Amino acid sequence: MLFYKYLILLIATSIVTYSCSTEQKPKFIKSPLDHIITQYIDKSNYSVILSDMDYKEDMDKYFHKYRILIEESQPTLTREQLNDTISSPTDIKIINTDWQEVSPIIFEEYQNDLGMTVLSKKNGQLDKNSSPAGVNNYVGNSKYGEWKTDSNGGSFWAFYGRYRLFSDLFFGPSYGYGYRYGYPRTDWNDYNRNYRNKKPYYGKTNEYGTRSNSNRNTSWANKPQSFKSKVQSKVSRSSSELKSRGYTSRKSYSKTSRSQSRYRSSSFRSRSGGFGK
Structure with missing residues (x-):
């Protein structure tokens, strides 16, 4: 009799343990960003900007558009070549995607991130924390620009003439409206010290993101x-x-940290079925 009681207890414990372990396993909804990670797994440096978003009522579906900036090998350039505003850079590949379907979960998670970098890779390290466009890989990087001082004594980031396209890509057309002097050094310092690879950054007064003037043509x-x-x-x-x-x-x-380890070892296959394909 004691044996049967022990057997019943063992079976009940196994059922509960299996049930709990099953409940702890999330059912992932694939995002287009997952595809980008695998597609450019051999690239060490890139940035992905959420360039537009929309909801199609007739289809009852949510969509994103992305702008991908991939860094290639940079040629050795003189100061004169860096300041050249006519030549286009050959070391930055820009890819603008078509509309990509996303699930409601993904759309909700990024609804405040329009115009921002939503995925980046720097020296092989992925960062999925949203940040103002370009502030992660390009602002503060002497390959692309330098810090200057405005008329009020404030420090701001200015791109070299050869990389003038970054101004439009990151700040929007008609550069100067809303970002007269580019990213202030105080903002970049705050991001670099307290947010990089840690948590999303929307500025000290939430001035970056969906409500920013840089998104007015989306x-x-x-x-x-x-x-x-x-x-x-x-x-x-x-x-x-x-x-x-x-x-x-x-x-x-x-x-x-447990999930980050699982994320790295995953084959990126969704358990959900159709979202984000």
């Missing part, structure tokens, strides 16, 4: 506020419903 910025509010309410409900069923994104799950 599809999302040109949508009426009533549309945006409706989408935000809808995506919140849809995302919550998916999370209640055990779904998550790799960005969410990677906030723990």
Whole structure:
């Protein structure tokens, strides 16, 4: 009789243990960013900017567009060549993606990050924390520009003439409106010391991201506020419903060291099926 009691207890314990371990395993929803990581796994330095986002009512689907900047080998340039505003850089490859479908969870996670770097790789190290466009790999990098002083004595980052395209890419067309002197050194110092590879950075007063003037020519910025509010309410409900069923994104799950290890060893195959393909 004692043997059977022990056997029943062992079976019950095994069931509970299996159930708990099953519940702890997240069901990943694939993001286009996962594809980018695997596609450019052999690249040591790149940045991915969320260049636009939208919701298609007729399809009931959410979409992102990305701008990918890949750093190639830089030629040896003289100061005169760096200041040349006519020649285009040969060491930066720029790829603008088409619309990419994303799940409600992904859309909700990045709804404040329009115009920002949402994924970067620097010297082989991935960083999935959102930051102002270019501030991670290009601002503060003497290969592309230098710190200058404005008329008020403040320090700001200025790109060399050869890399003048960064001004439009990071700050938006009509450079100077809203970012008259580029990124202030105080902002870059704050990001570099307290946020890099740690957590998202939106500036000291949340001046970077979706509401920034640099996004004024995007599809999302040109949508009426009533549309945006409706989408935000809808995506919140849809995302919550998916999370209640055990779904998550790799960005969410990677906030723990345990998950970061699993993220590196993963083959990036989604368990969810159709999202983000």
